[in-house]
Amino acid sequence: MIVLNELTQAIGDLDEEKVMEMLAEFVYSKPTENEAQEVVNACQQGMGIVGDLFEKGEYFVGDLIFAGQLLTEAINTLKPVIGGKSASKVGTIVLGTVHGDLHDIGKNIFRSMAEAAGFVVHDLGTDQPVSNFVEKVKEVNPDIVGMSGVLTLAIESMKDTIDGLKKAGLRDGVRIIIGGNPVTKEACEYVGADAFTSNAAAGVKICQGWVR
Amino acid sequence: MDHANKVMIEQSQQRNQNFIDIYEGRMPKKIPIAINIDGAAALEYAGKNLILDQYSADEMIEAMDYTNGLFDTDLVVGFSSRLPSYYKILGARNYVMGGDGFMQHPNINGIEPEDYDELINDPVKVCWEKVIPKFYSELAKPAPYNMIALLKMYVSMKNVMAKIGPAAAHIAAKYGKVTQKFYSKRTRAPFDLLADTFRSFTGISIDIRKYPQKVLEACEALLPLVLKMGIPAEKPSKTIRVGIALHMPTFMREKDFAKFWWPTYKRMVEYITEAGFGVYMFCEDDWMRYLDYLKELPAGCEMQFEYGEPKIIKQKLGDKHIIEGLFPISLLRTGSIQEVERKTKELIDILAPGGNYIFNLDKGILRASDAKVENLQTLLKCIREYGVY
Structure with missing residues (x-):
């Protein structure tokens, strides 16, 4: 036993x-x-x-x-x-590394921890253009969008992506969290995200708070 | 010789001397400035097209000239040796271009866990037979195609460097920048080489738990190789620095660091120092947990820090080693001129007393968006005026 x-x-x-x-x-x-x-x-x-x-x-x-x-x-x-029985799902996340940035280690850690916490994660991959985020959000209607990046240029790309979601009228339907080495409180305000973290475990907790 | 030329030559000599003084353990007249700007950022500051113009030596030289005129750095800045043309010719998978043209290192592994024994036995052979063909598709082709690819890359590099070398000397003379060569070869810590080239960040994090003994033996096997990569050809001098970017330690637990990462690195630094050269190390991320280890290294190591407590770093290491870095690059992007000035003075007040200090940012400027022009100009002016002994 x-x-x-x-x-x-x-x-x-x-x-x-x-x-x-x-x-x-x-x-x-x-x-x-x-x-x-x-x-x-x-x-x-x-x-x-x-x-x-x-x-x-x-x-x-x-x-x-x-x-x-x-x-x-x-x-x-x-x-x-x-068996075929799946665990209860607490929420849905669209996740990706933003355009211009090829780093994926942090994103993958966040994904495995979010999945372990019961989220369904749609992982777009790295260097993802704005349109891919927009299309995926339209398609799966997630609770949360997670954007990852390591290079400082990722901040601009995160801003582009959030602007793209706004333009498509999708911004208000989701919570947005940004993660990675260059993200700070200032960067979070600048790009227009709802939360930021450089700590995958803390990021998952923030997401859990949103879907509770 | 006209007057302007003479002034610039004197300025170059003074700036050379500030570095020489630091490296030879004396108090300089002014704080030397090691701020660097990547070639990609230089092209962008000069209003050029990153994707296209990084293939042209002439465009890169124009961008270097422009950027060095724009920013009064001590060092000639604005060139990256990691040019996409070289990597494209070789069909590289270890350095690839992002969607906007910027070169990056993906999380890729050169060997599998079952190759450890071979690596331990003969690391050079494994590089030739496994890693190089995997990382460079053109070199995986049969002879003579692999040789042709290598020759093309070599000729391309020679062509570029035949223009860049004299241009850099010309730029140094034109703007009165450092003319002496301080930074020589670059190498890696054995464990970092094992991680980044052979097993990937993800792979090594798993290996230290699954195959701890193999990892230890592999680090030993790589130690002679990293020393061969790192020992400069020049006559030994403390003013010649071997560059080592340190990668994995802050992603590890201290007990794993102490067991796997540190022992071969320490021996490596001791060897380079005993050979008569200096070491420049970039301590990526936050090294506060490891300051006592750094203190064990032979005196006079140049250590650039990214994050951490400047006061504690100075207090623990300032008497023994040369401290550098810690200025938050994010402030150059988002801060005001006043904030930049305030932070510059604050850091100088903490780190400059007693010497053993080179001004630098927490990391290099890779892209023009990393630093507003007026902020970086303010920073440099402030160091020149305030950083006087």
Whole structure:
């Protein structure tokens, strides 16, 4: 019998060996779909611990990358027993790195943490023109738009993108969060976003606050 | 020689001397200024087209001349050696152009985890056989096509540099800028090379947990290679600096840093210093957690910081090392002239006492939008007037 809080803690500790051992045993025990869903939730809560430790300065970006990988491996192991039932979705995010910028590490960390928190994330990729953000927002009608960038030029591109959403009449229907190395309070006001962060875990918390 | 020329030559000599004094451990007359401006920003300041004109040496030289006249920096600025033509000729995947023409380094890996043993055994062989063909599609082609691509790139580089070299000397003389060469070769910390060239940021973050022993051995194997890359050909002197941009430490936990990143880097810096050269390191991001480690390095290292507490950095390292950086570039973009002046004086008051200080921004100016012209001009004027010993 799997002990859920032990699993949550093992994910939080990034103890890969223990996590994979617990999950292998669990899958072998032929659990029901509901039991499997509880285990998925326990894993997701483990990501919450990782996020908290990151905010406290005990974990760093490298640890978040590993955590994302660990969660992916965990979910893959559980796939045979999860069945068709999908977890409850808390909200939808359209995410991308803005035009001119090819960096994606921060964006990918945010995506894996947002997905772990139950968001459906439509990831456009890197160096995305304004039109791609606009089209995707029209198509999926998200709660939130997340824009990422590492270069200082990304600030201008974020402004372009938000202006594009305004022009298309889509700005008021979404919350916008910007993330990455160059974002600051001033940059956030300048581009017209609702929130900013250089901390993926804190960014997910902001998004959770918006859809609650 | 006319009077104007003489004035400029004297100005160049004074500016050279300020750097020499710092590097040789003396108090300079004025704070040397190491602010740099990328070639992309220079083209933009000069009103040129980044996408097209970065392929033309003549356009780049015009932009350099314009930018060096516009900004009274100590160093000749406005050229980037990372030109797209070289990378395009080689079919590069490790440096690619963004949608607006700016060159960037994507998160790409040269080898897979199963290649570690080979890397540890013979890193040069792995570069030739795995990394280079993967990063450069033209070099992956069979002979003679790979040789032709390499030759094309080499000739292109020679053609560009044959114009840029004399132009830079001419610009230094015209505007009275530094004429001595201080910054020589560039190299990487062994762990950073392993991360950025071989395994990617994402890959290495996973490897230190999955294959810790292999990572340690790979750093050892890369140490001779980074030293070969870094040791200058010039006669040894503390005024010749080996540049090292430090990448991964602030993304790691301290115990991982201490185990994987630091030991080979420390030995590398000790070796370069013992060989008689100086080191310039860019401490990317916020290094406050690691100041005690930096203090262990041989005296006289030039350290540019991006973020952190200037007072604490000065207090911990100011007696032993040369401190540089920490001026927020964001202020040049969004601040007022008054705010720029205030911040400049504030930083100089903290960092300049006792010498061992070179003025710089927290990072280089890559694009014209990074710094308003009047703000950067104000900054430079303020350092010249206020940064006098």
